[in-house]
Amino acid sequence: MLISTDVQPVRRRPRTAEPRTAQKSVRLTPTALAAIHERAVHERLTTSGFIATAALAAALADGPVGRPETDPRRPLAEALDRLAGELRTLTDTVTDPEQASEVLTVLPDLAKRTYAVLDAVLEAA
Template identity: 60%
Template sequence: MQTTVRFTPAAITAIGERAAAERLTTAGFIGNAALAAAQCGDPIQRPDRDPRRPLVEALDRVAGELNAAVAAVRESQTGPGQEAALAVLPAVAERTYTVLDAVLEVS
């Protein structure tokens, strides 16, 4: 049987690093962790209960926007395409600071 799950880029990185440390594939590590959680009556430190999770996900989205804007600037040598790409950077930077402030308040 095969199941598909979605993770944020930050979660994939953390899972991949831990899987490598355990000398497992990412899929093997996820399978082992899911089975262990299913067999446990009350999984400890459930990520979905972490009050910072929405903030981390928002930060991941803002980072994606920033990466897209930077890529657009790099692809546009000069002219209106580059100007349009550069124009979004201040707003993305402002959202980044807002999310970071929220993360710091929760921590």
């Protein structure tokens, strides 16, 4: 039995007659970039190729373009980000055993709030 070692090459966008000379820089959140990169890998495109293709498809579409701000799950994701930040802040400030006991008293409440937000995310999905 032979095992294939072929690797799927990254697809390039189809060539156009008009040269691509214009450039545009965009700023993305790390979360947005990770989601875009994951989808680009799934589509076997480079991240920039995926962004260009998706932007052109959205520009040529007749319907409205979905905006992340209008996603009903966005407040839940933002709440999770805030909770993760609180946890990071708590754990980063611990430098001695006395502080550790103070942090440990706060963790149960933070865990309850995290589970409540996760439950809301699962219900919205």
